[in-house]
Amino acid sequence: MTYRADRLILAHFGVAFAAFALAILLGAWQMTVRSGLEPAFTSPEAYFASVTAHGTIMGYVMPTLFIMGFGYFVSVTTLDRPLPSLRLAWAGFWLVIVGVAMALPAVFSGKATVLYTFYPPLTGSVFYYLGLVLVVVGSWFWVGLMIWAMAGWKKDNPGKPVPLAMYGNVANAFLWLWTTVGVAVELLFQVIPASLGWTQTIDIGLARTLFAWTLHPIVYFWLLPAYIVFYTIAPRAAGGRLYSDMMGRLSFLLLVLYSLPVGMHHLFMDPEHGTGFKFLQMMLTVLVTVPTLLTIFTIGASMEIAGRLRGGKGLFGWIGALPWDRPMVLATCLSFVLLGFGGFGGIINMSYGMNAMIHNTSWVTAHFHLIYGGTVVIMYFAIAYEFWPKLVGREPLSLKPIRLQLWMWAIGMVVTTFPWHILGLEGQPRRVATFDYTNPMIAHWQNWTIVSMIGGYILLTSGLLFVWNLLTLYRGAEADRQMHYAVAVYPPHRVPSALNGFDLCNGLVLFLMLMAYGYPVAQFFFIKDYPALVHRVDLGN
Amino acid sequence: MAPITNEQELQKTEFRWAMIVTGAVTVLFAVIGISSFVMALHPPSHVESIDPATVSQSKEFAESNLGTSVDPDGAVTVRIIATQFAFVPRCIPVPQGKPVTIRVTSPDVIHGFLIAGTNANTMVVPGYVAEVRTVFGTAGDHLMPCHEFCGLGHSEMWALVRVVPQAQWQTDADGKARCDISR
Numbered sequence: 001m002t003y004r005a006d007r008l009i010l011a012h013f014g015v016a017f018a019a020f021a022l023a024i025l026l027g028a029w030q031m032t033v034r035s036g037l038e039p040a041f042t043s044p045e046a047y048f049a050s051v052t053a054h055g056t057i058m059g060y061v062m063p064t065l066f067i068m069g070f071g072y073f074v075s076v077t078t079l080d081r082p083l084p085s086l087r088l089a090w091a092g093f094w095l096v097i098v099g100v101a102m103a104l105p106a107v108f109s110g111k112a113t114v115l116y117t118f119y120p121p122l123t124g125s126v127f128y129y130l131g132l133v134l135v136v137v138g139s140w141f142w143v144g145l146m147i148w149a150m151a152g153w154k155k156d157n158p159g160k161p162v163p164l165a166m167y168g169n170v171a172n173a174f175l176w177l178w179t180t181v182g183v184a185v186e187l188l189f190q191v192i193p194a195s196l197g198w199t200q201t202i203d204i205g206l207a208r209t210l211f212a213w214t215l216h217p218i219v220y221f222w223l224l225p226a227y228i229v230f231y232t233i234a235p236r237a238a239g240g241r242l243y244s245d246m247m248g249r250l251s252f253l254l255l256v257l258y259s260l261p262v263g264m265h266h267l268f269m270d271p272e273h274g275t276g277f278k279f280l281q282m283m284l285t286v287l288v289t290v291p292t293l294l295t296i297f298t299i300g301a302s303m304e305i306a307g308r309l310r311g312g313k314g315l316f317g318w319i320g321a322l323p324w325d326r327p328m329v330l331a332t333c334l335s336f337v338l339l340g341f342g343g344f345g346g347i348i349n350m351s352y353g354m355n356a357m358i359h360n361t362s363w364v365t366a367h368f369h370l371i372y373g374g375t376v377v378i379m380y381f382a383i384a385y386e387f388w389p390k391l392v393g394r395e396p397l398s399l400k401p402i403r404l405q406l407w408m409w410a411i412g413m414v415v416t417t418f419p420w421h422i423l424g425l426e427g428q429p430r431r432v433a434t435f436d437y438t439n440p441m442i443a444h445w446q447n448w449t450i451v452s453m454i455g456g457y458i459l460l461t462s463g464l465l466f467v468w469n470l471l472t473l474y475r476g477a478e479a480d481r482q483m484h485y486a487v488a489v490y491p492p493h494r495v496p497s498a499l500n501g502f503d504l505c506n507g508l509v510l511f512l513m514l515m516a517y518g519y520p521v522a523q524f525f526f527i528k529d530y531p532a533l534v535h536r537v538d539l540g541n
Numbered sequence: 542m543a544p545i546t547n548e549q550e551l552q553k554t555e556f557r558w559a560m561i562v563t564g565a566v567t568v569l570f571a572v573i574g575i576s577s578f579v580m581a582l583h584p585p586s587h588v589e590s591i592d593p594a595t596v597s598q599s600k601e602f603a604e605s606n607l608g609t610s611v612d613p614d615g616a617v618t619v620r621i622i623a624t625q626f627a628f629v630p631r632c633i634p635v636p637q638g639k640p641v642t643i644r645v646t647s648p649d650v651i652h653g654f655l656i657a658g659t660n661a662n663t664m665v666v667p668g669y670v671a672e673v674r675t676v677f678g679t680a681g682d683h684l685m686p687c688h689e690f691c692g693l694g695h696s697e698m699w700a701l702v703r704v705v706p707q708a709q710w711q712t713d714a715d716g717k718a719r720c721d722i723s724r
């Protein structure tokens with residue numbers, strides 16, 4: 001590869017991980033408060049400001065910046081051509097930075113204690129919401145650049161299949177564009193006018209529905225880089241080939257299609273929607289498992305090829321023959337295992353009926369921490385370990401602390417979230433700062449909460465070790481800066497245009513979204529509903 | 542799986558896997574469908590709106606009408622207001638083993654509640670009446686925390702549901718039950 005955008009990518013990754021380090025520190029402190037150990041600064045004000053900051057960074061800041069940097073890297077390395085406009089890419093980056101610089105001070109000063117899910121009529125400082133809008137607008141620059149980069153390459157390479165990693169990357173760009181529509185409309189037309197004092201009431205049913213539009217697919221936006229790496233980097237790292245390029249394309253396409261029209265499964269327990277559309281979106285949610293099952297098969301088969309090439313024999317002998325010392329192989333395996341745990345919890349959540357047992361309990365927190373931290377972030381670590389040497393031209397001093405860091409993260413995730421599952425089944429609500437453990441009915445919750453707090457500190461240690469591992473990289477030996485992607489067993493020569501572009505995909509998404517959200521959104525404009533009075537938390541009422 | 546010798550072989554394996562995926566998804570559909578219909582676990586979904594600004598002036602949610610009441614025909618209804626940062630009333634008696642309808646609304650912000658050890662769970666959204674129907678199987682006290690962040694006092698927002706065995710169940714002349722008379 002001749003073209004590079006190293007500084008741009010490092011800037012994105014650097015800010016993403018700095019914010020991440022802060023957020024895991026907050027997370028560990030929150031668990032200490034919940035355990036009743038009364039650490040310094042314990043107060044509802046500090047706790048809920050911290051929860052808001054933790055969620056805002058982990059939900060909006062860290063993954064968005066990371067995925068932007070990841071996308072730029074994939075674009076220049078797979079297409080082997082410069083970004084369409086480096087200047088616009090930097091402009092997008094600075095918009096995000098300005099947005100973060102507006103939002104976080106508002107949160108830490110306690111003027112935006114509304115949690116990252118907003119949930120009006122609670123309304124905080126306008127700087128918080130405007131900051132987040134800038135983050136999203138900055139990321140739209142990235143969306144445009146990725147689509148533009150692929151279009152330019154296709155024009156110069158007519159009929160050729162877009163490299164799989166880039167195809168997945170642009171799939172994620174389109175997914176993000178669709179995803180952000182819901183929250184953007186909610187913020188621009190409902191929440192920001194209220195936070196400016198222009199409106200005194202808010203239609204809560206509409207706001208919740210728009211937020212649900214975003215809240216499910218955003219998880220798949222975070223997840224897609226992990227999937228791209230499963231298909232296009234992990235098989236090569238294991239010493240083998242990708243079993244099927246076509247399965248990768250199909251999975252990316254299905255992830256975009258099926259992750260969007262399903263967000264109302266977050267509203268099963270809400271009174272503003274009837275049974276029909278809840279049921280429809282639940283059924284569509286089941287389909288999200290399809291691309292994941294296809295991926296498990298394809299990556300399993302790719303790993304088997306690698307294991308057998310390395311001399312593994314028998315039904316399971318190939319597993320032992322895999323190069324487990326390589327961080328990418330180890331992280332892929334850990335990510336799959338944690339995806340299994342998280343997926344199990346998710347199946348309960350998405351079941352229309354069973355959800356009633358655990359809705360808004362610690363079970364839910366456990367589920368999405370397993371998916372986000374266990375499946376997604378562990379792959380972000382692996383990606384950073386893979387890309388950073390290429391970006392700075394330095395080899396890690398040793399793989400040992402890298403493997404240790406990955407293991408600690410996976411173990412920390414299990415120790416943190418397994419108690420939450422148990423507590424959730426017992427009815428422990430999420431988002432509560434302190435519990436009265438002197439009440440005999442919940443006294444036994446404290447031990448499990450303390451166990452999960454210990455998990456939180458394991459995660460914090462692992463996260464700091466991750467930062468340390470990246471910093472020590474700069475003292476390493478000179479590295480090969482060439483990026484190599486996995487090659488398919490049968491590399492495709494031509495692929496159907498539906499799997500080489502996104503016209504059909506976007507058409508289908510539009511259809512599905514109209515079907516799934518058309519009535520649920522429109523109903524608020526014709527049923528007799530009453531708006532709620534805005535509650536300004538930044539003005540103290 | 543068989544070693545790959547050619548592209549057709551690979552496609553056959555892919556096809557077989559696609560069949561397995563289809564099977565797995567069908568099973569999921571069935572499990573969720575059955576748990577939703579046969580077990581009749583229906584989340585609160587009857588869309589009923591109410592003006593949050595005048596909740597306390599409404600006939601149904603007037604202070605004197607809150608709590609547990611038994612109609613002459615024996616139907617048990619619990620009416621609750623969830624407000625920053627308490628449930629009114631704080632203690633809710635219900636008869637064991639009888640169908641109970643819980644109707645809740647909020648005059649201010651979003652709340653929610655669950656009743657520990659049961660399937661009773663709902664969001665409470667200002668502008669709507671949330672209705673949950675359930676039967677309480679085990680006698681004794683159950684905690685009922687607010688489960689959605691509703692402001693800085695959210696952690697303190699807990700109520701108690703007292704499930705009273707039929708033999709001890711008592712109501713006053715108006716058909717109202719209170720925690721201090723049924724125990």
Ligand SMILES: [Cu+2]
Nearest residue numbers: 215216263266
């Ligand atoms: Cu979801």
Ligand SMILES: [Cu+2]
Nearest residue numbers: 687689691695
């Ligand atoms: Cu609350």
